[in-house]
Amino acid sequence: MSGNGTFQPVIVGFLCNWCSYRAADLAGTSRMGYPATLRDIRIMCTGRLDPTFVLRALQKGADGVLIMGCHPGQCHYQEGNYKAIRRFVLLRRTLRQLGVEDARVQLHWASAAQGVIFAQTVARMTEEIKALGPLEWPRNWTNPEEAEYEQA
Amino acid sequence: MTEIREQSEKRVGVYICHCGHNIAGTVDVEHVAEWAYNLPHVVISRDNRFMCASTGQEQVEEDIKEYELTHVVVASCSPHMHEKTFRGACARAGLNPYLFEMANIREHASWVHPNDKDGATNKAKALVSAAVYRVLQHEPLTPMEVEIRPETLIVGGGIAGIQAALEIASAGYHVYMVEREPSIGGHMAQLDKTFPTLDCSACILTPKMFDVGSHPNITMMTYAEVESVDGYVGNFTVKVRKKSKHVREDQCTGCGTCWEKCPVKVIDTEYEASLGYRKAIYRPFPQAVPKYPVIDIENCTYYKTGKCKACEKFCQRNAIDFDMPDEVVEIQVGNILLATGYELFDCRRIPQYGYGRLENVYTSMEFERLVNATGPTEGKITLRDGETMPKSVAIIHCVGSRDKNHNEYCSAICCMSSLKFAHLVMEKTGAEVYQFYIDMRPIAKGYEEFYHRILEEGANFIRGRVSEITDAAHVPEEEGKLIVIAEDTLIGRQRRVPVDMVILSAALEPRHDAAEVAHLFSVGCGNTGFFTERHPKLDPVATMTEGVYIAGACQGPKDIPDTVAQGAAAAARILSVISQRRVELEPVRASIDESRCSGCRICNNMCPYGAIAYLEDLAVSRVNPALCKGCGTCVAACPSQIITGAHFTFDQLMAEIDGIMVDVHTAAPVRVGNQPIKVGEA
Amino acid sequence: MNTSRPQTFYDRVAKATPGGELLGQCLQCGSCGGSCPSGPDMDHTPRALFAMIRAGLEDEVLRSNAPWYCVSCFSCTARCPQQIPITDIMYTLKQMAIQEGHYDHPHATKFSETFIGFVEQRGRSFEFGLATRYHLFHLIQHPTQMLKMGGMGFNMLRRNRLALRPKSIQNMDQLSAILNEAKAIAAKEEQV
């Protein structure tokens, strides 16, 4: 995905509508700079995050996926982020088996007031993934359904 | 560019906003617009200086009509800013507002990548493409409507609750006011004078309290607490426990014989801030509303020993009832206002300030009682011995505020109340006053002027956070005094100021049970523990839960003017909802395809709102759309993927992912893996 | 975020102190200056030093006597509302002052150096040696104090509170190896 020589990772972000998406907004309104590597998608709650989404993003060529929600105990839907944690742990196990390094898929918290945390998180993750290099995974892995879908 | 494409069933219009220079300054908007034109089903793609301006909105409306657009994408600011605006535009042009999608290329692109124009532009492309892919999957939705009950529940009888109650009641709607203490009035009833005008707190509050007590549209429940809340905006069912007062209000005249005769003297930790005494049967203060006393069974001799009953003996109306049980009442309301106020920081948490150890160290609230004509000294400012007048007084700002060891935030009222204390001390005792402050923040109307007035009156201002208050004298003139040690940061030297009395301007903190209350009404608590408003600027009194509002210090530290303003604001919001008779709820709701539901019940306990019920007879689960808040946890959990989260469906999000991953470096968008547009069925 | 900015004096101080990045959080409230038991003797209070560090007044900061008057009592650190590791920053300033030959408090460093000298030779401190070496040589210019200290030394001896022969640890080689390596690391890059 790199336009010029240097590798610029593409990170797909899943931000919950109430905390982390607003944190991102805050980072914007307070003009906190961070690398343009994150492409974010808004979901109502990290509890909505279907692990399939993460796989799809990686399969489509993302070098990393950042999931961000409200701090534990501060979920707008009371406990959605706890559900997210559980699913995340399982998902990570699966990804390890598929050879995806832990650093590529991360789960973090930022309250609506934590624009700084948000910006820092994106910056840090970008560096970590730069260190890992691009994820070559999609080329040698095609979703079976995808295949039959091609024929159709 | 406005050339038209061959007909196709889906016809998308894309609009890229310059937002003046805010976006165009960093993102190459013309290029993005051109590029977006090649995205699937896009029949028109424009860039515009200000999309939110009437011209921008009219443009959308015209195009919808002229080019028969079936879907609209606007790339501008955050949806939290203008999603409603553009949905309105679509609706006016006869397009279902939910066939619209927004791409946030300002907060999430131009503003955060000012030094990376290419990066920002590419990101903008990705976000626009994501929005286009997503919107193609959108279906028309209709917000669901619910009836609004006209009654309102107000939790907390402080000045915020009182203000709101009177506004709503006088508009002709019924209000239930639930107050934990035996009387309404809250902290304001304890205060002496109020800044900056120094009018007497009781004089301005008491009439309002009386109005609440006597208003036909207000049902007061004092000495009561909310036990449970069910339902949703417009239709809440609330259980309230009315703790037994052991006094029959229908009989009692509030004559006061009972507490005169009561033999038990208790330190009054509530109203007198532990500076004075009350009896075991008591009325918090003379102007209390309601005027009836309650029996404090922790301290009542009868409840301890089974003997006494002095109050009962002397009550002519025999209003005392030792066997009176608690009462749980159930009420139906359409809206709820939380006005539960604050608690004062426990100054013993800063031992170096000596509160509780050095007897002439007072808290701000203790001083309010001390200087108050109804207080334990009838307004005489004295040391703890109750006689000696102080010749010098130090007032310490930011006690427990602006301190990461306790509360990081600024408590907002302390600067002004400290100035007020300075004035009262100088006026009543002529003592020398020292103000120790970090920064002076008299920020509202008339406040700065008040500051100047106190300067004029000759108070000493020392810029430095106090390090320690000690009785360890080093020189004779310090003997027997409290020595306040601080760095006078304006001269860069350590100073030891011996004084007779110290007043600690204690921080305002959330109620100790704020978290439980928040959970009970399913509103959020921020990091500081105060309730979270829907939007810090544009929606300060609403919460994320429809039908539940907040006002006053429970939302954050606030002085009286701001608190009253919020109380009134919340009332206005509630009245506008009531007068609509019905409210529209965002159609972001889950629904179960019962024909395919296996009845595994996994979703049932996923739902934090108990919105999913299992129908024994049909052996399937069903979502109650009115209870569902649309978080989507169940959607993600359903093993057979037959729960649909409207507006955040599987297809929509998969499409968005595919869209966001389109190669943005090519001149025209290239779809990775060349799938047909109809993505998201994997 | 912008890393291209050249390193300032502030950056160096912050970098060289564990938790030093918090220095940027200073509110200038003066809790430190007020809490410091030797504050009255300092030419600049810690708070003032922090402002000067921000202002980039490197020379004045490194010439200040404040760090040398620090008694490591941690009152400031315990009370700082921004939880800045003030005592450790004072250490950093001492080190910088020494490295850049910027200090004129021979007393202080000589004492420290003598003390450390013994530790590095024997692995234990040695009061008598410290007394003799430090007091008899470095304090030669303060005869009165020397006499007094001499007298005290004698009293200490009489009460059997001074060892006459220095004690050493057995595995001195191990300690030396560790310390030399540590010094090498410290010298190599900026301190933590």
Next chain:
Amino acid sequence: MTNKTYAYYPGCSLQHRSHAYEVSNNAVAKTLGFELVEVDDWNCCGATEMFSLNRIPAYSLVARNLARAEEAGSEEVIAACSLCFLNLAKTDQHMKKFAKVEHKVNQALAAGKLHYDPGSVRVRHLLEMVLTDYGLNTIKEYTKRPLYGLTLAPYYGCLLARPNSVFDNTEQPTAMDHLIEALGAKAAPFSMKTYCCGGHMTQISEATALEMIHKIVKNAADGGADAIVTVCPMCQLNLDVYQGYANQLFETEFEIPVMFFSQLIGLAMGFAPKDLGFGQEFISFSPLLEKIQEIPPAKVKPERRSKQALPMPVMPE
């Protein structure tokens, strides 16, 4: 009585300068039934000097002791000197908190074939250990000669309480107050109980140090203290040895002896003063020892506060 053993870091001062502390510690240990076993070939903690000159060597110097303790399989190490306690605890914490420190220090330790995993050895101060593991009641059981009639100022100094106290309040600790009361003596009101004794300032700027020492002694005297009880050799040294000079400088005549808390417990346990190292002090204890009474002094009831007096603060916990 089971003989529990603790890994023990005495620190240099206890070798000679504050031998009394060492002696009394062991006396108390024997009675309570535990043994203090020195960390094998421990080295000096570097006091404050090392940290203020070169940080990484300072950490490494301290870490060698922790590493050796870990090697010997000790899960905790007891320090009697507050400064040693702080340096050991701080090094452990910083190695845990700052990866950089951990990395560099272990790199240095490797040169000595050592390694330390932060957090693996719990650093404790003797006072805290005695009070939590044995407690006032146990100590009371062994009290043969209650110290009736004495008023003692509990002096904690800086480094036991700060920067982050492990078992007591940072600003106004009370553990030793309770100990003193438990042993039959009266704890003097003592606001400056955590004020700094001056540390090495006596060597650098004597006047500064003497002023600090004088303040503390005066405050103890104002509280009616017959003696000051301390938990740190440095505090004891400064307050005891320099009290005379402070008197000269400020023209006062304080003669308040300064003892270690273990000497205090030892006395109450009935040890002979010489077996507790008494006699090494500059300011003699003899008057104090004579002052101890056989029977508890009559309770003086607090003078009644006047009718209009306001109650002292009560706040809901």
